[in-house]
Amino acid sequence: MIKLHEPFISGNEWKYIKNCLDEGWVSSAGKYVDLFEKKITKYTGAKHAVACINGTSALQISLRLVGVGTNDEVIVPSMTFISPVNAINYNNAKPIFMDNDDYYTIDVNKTIEFLNKKTRTILRKKIPITINKKTGNHIVALIVVHLFGNATKLDKLIDLCRTKNISIIEDAAESIGTFYKSGRFRNKHTGTVGKIGCLSFNGNKIITAGGGGMILTNNLKIAKKAKYLTTQAKDDPINYVHNDIGYNFRLSNIQAALGLAQLESLPEYIRKKKIIHEIYRNKIDKIKGLRISRTSHFSKCNYWLNIIEIDKKLSKKDFLKKIQYLYNNGIEARPLWYPNHLQKKYKKCQTYKLHNVKKIYQSRLCLPSSSQLTKKQQDFICQKLNNIF
Numbered sequence: 299m300i301k302l303h304e305p306f307i308s309g310n311e312w313k314y315i316k317n318c319l320d321e322g323w324v325s326s327a328g329k330y331v332d333l334f335e336k337k338i339t340k341y342t343g344a345k346h347a348v349a350c351i352n353g354t355s356a357l358q359i360s361l362r363l364v365g366v367g368t369n370d371e372v373i374v375p376s377m378t379f380i381s382p383v384n385a386i387n388y389n390n391a392k393p394i395f396m397d398n399d400d401y402y403t404i405d406v407n408k409t410i411e412f413l414n415k416k417t418r419t420i421l422r423k424k425i426p427i428t429i430n431k432k433t434g435n436h437i438v439a440l441i442v443v444h445l446f447g448n449a450t451k452l453d454k455l456i457d458l459c460r461t462k463n464i465s466i467i468e469d470a471a472e473s474i475g476t477f478y479k480s481g482r483f484r485n486k487h488t489g490t491v492g493k494i495g496c497l498s499f500n501g502n503k504i505i506t507a508g509g510g511g512m513i514l515t516n517n518l519k520i521a522k523k524a525k526y527l528t529t530q531a532k533d534d535p536i537n538y539v540h541n542d543i544g545y546n547f548r549l550s551n552i553q554a555a556l557g558l559a560q561l562e563s564l565p566e567y568i569r570k571k572k573i574i575h576e577i578y579r580n581k582i583d584k585i586k587g588l589r590i591s592r593t594s595h596f597s598k599c600n601y602w603l604n605i606i607e608i609d610k611k612l613s614k615k616d617f618l619k620k621i622q623y624l625y626n627n628g629i630e631a632r633p634l635w636y637p638n639h640l641q642k643k644y645k646k647c648q649t650y651k652l653h654n655v656k657k658i659y660q661s662r663l664c665l666p667s668s669s670q671l672t673k674k675q676q677d678f679i680c681q682k683l684n685n686i687f
């Protein structure tokens with residue numbers, strides 16, 4: 299089976315993990331956790347990085363760090379892996395679902411329109427608070443998701459959110475290696491522009507720690523609190539005094555060792571993935587009715603996953619049949635995620651003009667995109683696509 303995305307082990311992974319085992323540092327303490335955090339700050343340019351057990355826990359903690367609590371609301375795109383939406387729920391808050399644009403990131407113009415028309419900002423104890431006119435609840439944060447490695451354009455949103463005192467959390471789970479190329483945030487890594495950014499090192503990401511996440515921030519106070527909360531909120535480690543409710547979310551040394559080795563290979567993986575993207579573009583754009591999704595002109599993408607845009611409207615049955623055909627031929631291709639505003643637990647949540655989500659769902663297909671994908675495999679995939687479209 300040609301997998302959608304699988305890990306590529308090509309560097310110091312064995313060496314670093316062996317070192318953990320040899321020295322006995324296998325759990326949440328050890329040099330690799332600190333080293334991994336340090337190397338992530340160097341690579342991304344974030345001032346601080348705090349390692350977590352996964353990207354979901356990084357998001358959960360980040361929302362708590364910006365003050366999201368019971369009955370608060372958080373704006374999030376409907377089309378994303380469900381993790382950021384669940385993270386809102388873990389904090390007893392509610393999502394407001396926003397549309398996605400053609401690069402699959404949150405529709406910035408609609409978000410701005412929503413904030414201008416559907417919210418009002420008041421002063422409470424001299425601090426601006428933004429209220430959702432419909433529910434009367436406090437909108438505390440906005441999660442932007444740099445989906446498939448595509449950066450969200452934050453130039454305008456960031457100012458509006460600042461005046462409305464809404465914290466921007468960047469879900470950069472899929473976008474390690476993506477930098478802004480132009481605009482106000484030129485040369486900045488995704489996840490380092492908003493108040494907090496979150497990375498994931500899940501097995502299906504461009505680099506993996508077997509599982510893992512990272513909180514990025516330029517704010518020392520936030521970083522310290524992130525470390526405190528992810529390590530059980532321990533105030534006195536001898537007498538086990540905990541003055542807050544923390545979590546056991548610290549990454550293990552073995553995972554960090556794997557992540558560190560993978561990080562060393564990241565530039566090489568991105569170089570390979572750019573070539574994979576170009577091959578797909580060349581071949582698939584020639585198949586009538588198909589096109590490979592473009593990356594945005596304002597960012598340097600990591601090309602995590604390649605997506606096909608299908609021109610004609612397919613019935614659900616027809617769409618699934620094509621996926622099954624590919625699967626039967628040893629190709630793992632997947633549809634985009636089921637839109638979150640339609641998920642059973644989120645059906646009743648507020649939505650705003652979700653026109654594009656409906657369009658892109660069921661007319662997009664994610665293609666195998668691992669760094670080690672060969673030209674021969676790509677030729678085979680394209681030939682099979684040609685047979686069914």
Ligand SMILES: Cc1ncc(COP(=O)(O)O)c(C=O)c1O
Nearest residue numbers: 352353354379381471498499500
């Ligand atoms: C957009 C997005 N956000 C968050 C996550 C959660 O990361 P993790 O699986 O490490 O919890 C993922 C993927 O796994 C993701 O794709």
